[in-house]
Amino acid sequence: MMKLLRRLQYFLHRRRQEADLAEEMRFHQAMVEQELERSGITAQEASAASRRAMGAITQMREESRGVWIWPWAESVWQDLAYAARNVRRQPGFAFVAIATLACAIGLNTSLATVFNAVALRPWPVRDPARMVKVYSFEKDPPKGFDSLGGFSLAEFRYLAEHAKSVAGLFAMRGEGGVRLEQAKVRGEYVSARYFRVLGAGMEKGRGFLEAEDQVESPEPVVVLDYRTWQNRLGGVSDIVGRRVLVDDVPFTVVGVTSQDFGGTAPERTDLWLPMASIALLSPENSWALDFLRSPKECCVDLAGRLAPGATREQARAELSVLSADFRRQFHDRSDGVVLTGTALLKQGGRKAGQVYAVFGLMFAGVLLVLLLACANVGNLLLARAAARRREVGVRLSLGAGRARIVRQFLTESLAMAGAAGAVGVLVAYALPGPLFRSAVGEVSFGLRPGATVLAYSLGLAVLASVAFGLAPALHATRGGFSDALKRRESAARARIPLRSLLLAVQVAVSVVLLVGAGLLVRGIQHARSMDPGFAVRGIDSVSFDFPVSAYQSTRLRTFYDSLTRGLDGSPEAGPYGLSAVEPLGHTYSLTSFRRPGEDARQDRMVLSNSVSAGYFEVLRIPVLAGRNFQLTDAGRNVVIVNQAFSDRFFGGENPVGKGLISGGPQEIVGMVRNAHTSGLDAVEPALYTPISFGIPPRVIVRHTPANVAALAALAKNLDARVEVRATPLEENLDSWLSESRVGATIAGLLGVLALILASIGISGVFAFAVAQRTQEIGVRIALGARASHVIGVVVGSAARALLAGLAVGLLLALWEGRVIGKYLFGVSPLDLTTYAAVLITLAAAGLAATYLPARRAIRLDPIRALHYE
Amino acid sequence: MEKDSELLPGTLDLLILKVLARETMHGYGIALRLKTISEDVLQVGESSLYPALQRLLLNGWVKAEWGASENNRRARYYTITAAGRKQLGVEREEFQRMVGAIQKVLETA
Numbered sequence: 001m002m003k004l005l006r007r008l009q010y011f012l013h014r015r016r017q018e019a020d021l022a023e024e025m026r027f028h029q030a031m032v033e034q035e036l037e038r039s040g041i042t043a044q045e046a047s048a049a050s051r052r053a054m055g056a057i058t059q060m061r062e063e064s065r066g067v068w069i070w071p072w073a074e075s076v077w078q079d080l081a082y083a084a085r086n087v088r089r090q091p092g093f094a095f096v097a098i099a100t101l102a103c104a105i106g107l108n109t110s111l112a113t114v115f116n117a118v119a120l121r122p123w124p125v126r127d128p129a130r131m132v133k134v135y136s137f138e139k140d141p142p143k144g145f146d147s148l149g150g151f152s153l154a155e156f157r158y159l160a161e162h163a164k165s166v167a168g169l170f171a172m173r174g175e176g177g178v179r180l181e182q183a184k185v186r187g188e189y190v191s192a193r194y195f196r197v198l199g200a201g202m203e204k205g206r207g208f209l210e211a212e213d214q215v216e217s218p219e220p221v222v223v224l225d226y227r228t229w230q231n232r233l234g235g236v237s238d239i240v241g242r243r244v245l246v247d248d249v250p251f252t253v254v255g256v257t258s259q260d261f262g263g264t265a266p267e268r269t270d271l272w273l274p275m276a277s278i279a280l281l282s283p284e285n286s287w288a289l290d291f292l293r294s295p296k297e298c299c300v301d302l303a304g305r306l307a308p309g310a311t312r313e314q315a316r317a318e319l320s321v322l323s324a325d326f327r328r329q330f331h332d333r334s335d336g337v338v339l340t341g342t343a344l345l346k347q348g349g350r351k352a353g354q355v356y357a358v359f360g361l362m363f364a365g366v367l368l369v370l371l372l373a374c375a376n377v378g379n380l381l382l383a384r385a386a387a388r389r390r391e392v393g394v395r396l397s398l399g400a401g402r403a404r405i406v407r408q409f410l411t412e413s414l415a416m417a418g419a420a421g422a423v424g425v426l427v428a429y430a431l432p433g434p435l436f437r438s439a440v441g442e443v444s445f446g447l448r449p450g451a452t453v454l455a456y457s458l459g460l461a462v463l464a465s466v467a468f469g470l471a472p473a474l475h476a477t478r479g480g481f482s483d484a485l486k487r488r489e490s491a492a493r494a495r496i497p498l499r500s501l502l503l504a505v506q507v508a509v510s511v512v513l514l515v516g517a518g519l520l521v522r523g524i525q526h527a528r529s530m531d532p533g534f535a536v537r538g539i540d541s542v543s544f545d546f547p548v549s550a551y552q553s554t555r556l557r558t559f560y561d562s563l564t565r566g567l568d569g570s571p572e573a574g575p576y577g578l579s580a581v582e583p584l585g586h587t588y589s590l591t592s593f594r595r596p597g598e599d600a601r602q603d604r605m606v607l608s609n610s611v612s613a614g615y616f617e618v619l620r621i622p623v624l625a626g627r628n629f630q631l632t633d634a635g636r637n638v639v640i641v642n643q644a645f646s647d648r649f650f651g652g653e654n655p656v657g658k659g660l661i662s663g664g665p666q667e668i669v670g671m672v673r674n675a676h677t678s679g680l681d682a683v684e685p686a687l688y689t690p691i692s693f694g695i696p697p698r699v700i701v702r703h704t705p706a707n708v709a710a711l712a713a714l715a716k717n718l719d720a721r722v723e724v725r726a727t728p729l730e731e732n733l734d735s736w737l738s739e740s741r742v743g744a745t746i747a748g749l750l751g752v753l754a755l756i757l758a759s760i761g762i763s764g765v766f767a768f769a770v771a772q773r774t775q776e777i778g779v780r781i782a783l784g785a786r787a788s789h790v791i792g793v794v795v796g797s798a799a800r801a802l803l804a805g806l807a808v809g810l811l812l813a814l815w816e817g818r819v820i821g822k823y824l825f826g827v828s829p830l831d832l833t834t835y836a837a838v839l840i841t842l843a844a845a846g847l848a849a850t851y852l853p854a855r856r857a858i859r860l861d862p863i864r865a866l867h868y869e
Numbered sequence: 870m871e872k873d874s875e876l877l878p879g880t881l882d883l884l885i886l887k888v889l890a891r892e893t894m895h896g897y898g899i900a901l902r903l904k905t906i907s908e909d910v911l912q913v914g915e916s917s918l919y920p921a922l923q924r925l926l927l928n929g930w931v932k933a934e935w936g937a938s939e940n941n942r943r944a945r946y947y948t949i950t951a952a953g954r955k956q957l958g959v960e961r962e963e964f965q966r967m968v969g970a971i972q973k974v975l976e977t978a
Binding site for chain 1: 895896897900915916919920922923926927928929933935938940942943944945
């Protein structure tokens with residue numbers, strides 16, 4: 001070991017070492033000359049003599065260097081050549097081992113690639129380390145809301161004006177449904193400094209000017225994404241200065257971003273608009289003006305670049321003080337701000353915690369697969385190592401050191417792991433991109449493994465090779481060589497049977513992975529068959545896209561009034577309901593309320609929705625007490641609550657007739673049954689108010705061609721520009737399940753992979769057991785043992801390991817069930833069906849894996865078996 | 870170029886260690902000492918002396934330091950290490966055994 005260190009040290013300082021040697025030579029030569037001169041030869045002759053010696057000196061230098069480098073390099077080369085020869089001699093073994101490891105390393109690298117892209121890599125901009133995202137922090141956010149939020153635009157302006165520690169704070173607000181010419185695209189409102197602070201490159205033109213982003217005088221200008229310009233606007237070269245229609249309003253193109261800038265949101269951004277232009281796109285909408293001016297209207301996301309010399313902590317402290325100052329003017333409270341890096345995944349906050357938890361589970365899964373693969377290959381190697389004990393014995397007896405042979409074994413495993421790692425990295429290049437695109441859609445970030453990820457997989461490969469290579473190496477060289485030469489079994493049976501241990505690990509890991517996969521799949525099944533508490537099948541939620549710029553609230557009101565009158569008067573339209581919030585549409589509305597006699601500080605947030613009487617009828621949500629809404633309720637202070645509300649706040653008593661305060665005193669007139677209209681977990685307390693048209697409502701209808709056609713005809717009749725969009729509620733339900741479905745698919749794949757790997761491993765172990773005990777089995781058969789008995793002997797040799805692995809695996813699975821409990825949609829983590837299915841699958845796989853070796857054992861010819869050696 | 874007297878393989882290391890066991894020396898000094906003690910029988914050329922010294926360095930049996938020589942030139946001085954002394958003992962024993970064996974063969978065969 002010390003020798004290796006000295007060798008390394010020599011290698012690192014080889015320049016100096018060679019200079020040393022050269023100087024030493026000159027000294028030696030000088031001494032020789034001196035000596036010669038002293039013995040009476042002239043100086044000339046002396047130096048000639050020493051020059052003659054020069055040739056020898058060069059040779060000497062070569063040899064001196066060789067002492068350090070050559071034997072070592074040569075021996076490494078020898079090891080590699082030897083490893084290659086071994087691999088070539090058993091290509092089947094090498095293939096199985098490398099394929100197994102490549103699968104495991106590929107999965108790990110792929111996951112690391114995705115994690116790196118989503119959670120670690122900052123925005124692809126100039127000097128990303130100095131960029132920060134700024135969130136307002138809220139100590140006790142209402143349920144369903146994150147503790148990290150945005151700021152009002154007014155607060156942003158205050159912060160941007162006063163903050164010294166952040167240079168160039170800017171605001172962003174994503175807008176999913178902007179229309180560019182006629183196509184729906186993803187837009188982003190940004191404050192003027194956005195492009196300049198980011199240092200985003202421009203393919204053509206420029207970013208926004210301060211003058212274009214003034215609330216008082218907004219300018220209709222737009223910056224296009226490179227791909228939008230290419231794909232939607234034909235890539236015309238004189239694009240800058242042209243007019244394009246954004247939501248039917250003419251905007252002038254001032255710039256096109258460079259190809260490698262995909263925006264700062266996870267989804268690809270198609271165009272950018274100045275923040276103030278919101279007023280141009282909805283000139284008569286009072287909300288737009290509120291948004292631009294009101295200090296309380298939420299929200300924009302903030303980011304900025306730290307000022308030179310400022311630390312993140314300084315910036316956080318300063319912005320917290322400024323935020324509190326600002327809000328105090330409006331009697332609002334601030335819990336401070338939080339600064340994070342610019343990785344796409346929001347850091348901190350509850351949502352991020354969940355995402356990290358999911359990543360954690362997935363990493364645990366793929367690392368388990370890697371462990372399984374290592375155990376598998378380790379076991380195969382171990383079997384081979386046992387078979388090579390004679391070879392090793394011979395080499396030991398010929399004087400090879402144990403360390404040398406261990407190194408030889410490790411070189412072999414390292415070579416295999418290296419090959420597997422290379423294949424694994426190829427997998428990571430190919431897999432995540434298409435997978436992500438099919439699951440999520442077009443994204444703004446690249447999914448290529450970077451240097452960090454490559455280093456990670458390299459580390460994994462090396463660790464893996466040590467993990468599966470060291471034990472067999474030590475095992476094979478244990479004990480004296482005479483021992484090894486004499487009998488093959490003696491040492492293999494000596495201590496803890498390592499092979500059994502590895503076998504047990506394999507079984508345990510497969511149980512854990514299979515149970516996890518099984519539970520998730522069952523959870524999905526359960527959720528699909530679960531009664532959501534309201535009618536989903538055959539119901540459409542119809543929404544209307546208005547040309548935003550042309551509509552204001554009074555006009556909207558007129559539209560819906562005419563629409564509902566039309567629906568009421570048309571027999572073919574059928575029953576309909578109105579709802580401000582789309583059922584299972586991933587949007588929520590919250591309202592605060594308190595009981596009479598409580599003061600305002602006791603306000604709590606609950607889910608709310610504004611609906612018509614038809615809503616409960618069409619969705620078949622029964623009214624359990626009191627009454628449904630009536631037409632006369634419009635504008636009156638009456639509410640309907642759900643059962644969960646009454647259970648939570650009225651102790652299960654009949655709430656009808658009681659009062660509560662929510663934006664004024666309200667009377668509860670009815671209670672409806674719980675329905676999973678806003679999510680599939682437990683139903684939250686909800687408050688329903690009579691439909692008010694504050695936000696354009698959805699029309700909920702039964703899906704028949706006549707229904708939808710009648711509705712569309714009515715709407716088009718009222719305004720030909722209105723786009724009618726019908727979404728089947730089943731699609732919404734599906735999207736709720738898709739997250740878990742992706743999880744279940746991944747878990748299922750891991751489970752199947754685990755099963756295959758474990759089968760290979762089990763099969764290998766039994767095959768080896770048969771090979772090792774050929775003579776014994778031969779004797780038994782010769783003495784008349786029956787086939788079942790022979791199989792018993794073979795299987796019995798590993799039965800304890802199998803059972804132990806099963807037991808440990810089941811224990812871990814119980815724990816795992818508790819961890820993933822919340823992704824199971826109410827399926828018990830102890831679900832018997834899952835456990836039974838896993839055990840049956842494993843038993844079947846185990847039987848299949850033992851079949852071939854067992855058959856070989858039964859068909860052994862006793863005569864040949866006895867001669868076998 | 871002087872002709873090296875043929876040494877038994879491995880003996881040069883032993884001889885160097887023995888010389889260094891008495892005092893710290895530079896390469897040329899070692900060669901000189903071997904020559905004088907063996908009464909000019911052992912003339913070790915630099916082409917075998919310096920590789921041998923490198924070998925000893927690699928094994929950690931000697932260490933090297935730069936110092937001033939008797940005529941005030943910079944010279945590299947070699948010192949035997951504790952491991953080197955141990956090795957000297959081992960090799961010496963081995964050598965005795967070998968010489969004894971050869972002796973026996975010569976006397977009896």
